[in-house]
Amino acid sequence: MMSGRSTIATRLFWTVVLGGGAAIRYGAPALAATGAACLAILLHRLDRPRRFRALVRRISRRHAATLALRRRQERFLDAYGNTIEDGWLREREYFVERTVLPLVEERGFSDYAEPRFEEMVEIVERVACAHELPDEMETPEDGIAYERYCAELLGEAGWDARPTGASGDQGCDVIAEKAGLRLIVQCKRYGRPVGNAAVQEVAAATLHWSGDMAAVVSNAGFTPAARKLAGTTGVLLLHHDDLSTLAPARRAGRRVLAAGR
Structure with a gap:
């Protein structure tokens, strides 16, 4: 699959080629339109990390109730008062690998899968913590x-x-x-x-x-x-x-x- 960097380079290349051809025929207006198109492509690229995080949050929020419940289930205090959360840490990674990654890759962020894995896990943690569950003390x-x-x-x-x-x-x-x-x-x-x-x-x-x-x-x-x-x-x-x-x-x-x- 073509990486995000090579994709933007391809888009810029063809925008300049086609826009340059149009500028030869139509002059300054076509040249200005070409510059605006290149700027839009660059801004879209710069906004990519934000769109990636927003996508991961949307996916996680669809399962917020289940994630919050699994977080409660898989964390406990041991006899020494230490919080043991090994099970929840495994659950977070399982959710990212099986639920988040396929959708992230489908939406064109496959190049983010490995370098931003921990960022996805952190988003899942925040979503799970933000969802309110009934008071366990009840x-x-x-x-x-x-x-x-x-x-x-x-x-x-x-x-x-x-x-x-x-x-x-x-x-x-x-x-x-x-x-x-x-x-x-x-x-x-x-x-x-x-x-x-x-x-x-x-x-x-x-x-x-x-x-x-x-x-x-x-x-x-x-x-x-x-x-x-x-x-x-x-x-x-x-x-x-x-x-x-x-x-x-x-x-x-x-x-x-x-x-x-």
Whole structure:
């Protein structure tokens, strides 16, 4: 693909060639028009970095709610009071690579992909920080209360949801049914990312409770191991903010769950 520098050189070259030919025939007016055209091309080139940043912001703002939620999920305080955000840093780069870069290249900024990668990441960070989410402190800290809270959020989405209680749940904290589909949920009110043990437990609980689908719901994020296991077992990894819009859907001939408004 032709670089931005070679493109502007080509445009200027042909503008001068064609304008010069016109100036020979039409004189000063054509020469002035040629100069104005060259100036417009140069100004457009100088404005290119601003247009690039504006494009990245527009793309990021389309996903602002999801980015803000993922930022909340993937950052936590460790036992020493340090903010651990490795998961969020990986998420930012993943978003830029998979979502931003293809659109940036499509709009003619492919030459910016590598030298301005960190600038794109910084824009994503600012967009995620600027989007307001519900106050996390509103969620119950007690485990049993958090299960009831999750059941209430599912109820807002039209699910017939009920907590199973503290004993005999076999890894299932909430059972929810809608449109003939049974959802088995394990709830984790954590101060750190949830590991793959929760995924294993809810997958087993789905068999025990004859569920159609399974999900682990948490206020925190999930470890890479949990995400990997969830991908192979079909367990959904959700933030509780997802529950009030969760709806059953069909895809490829089988039932799945999808967030819908």
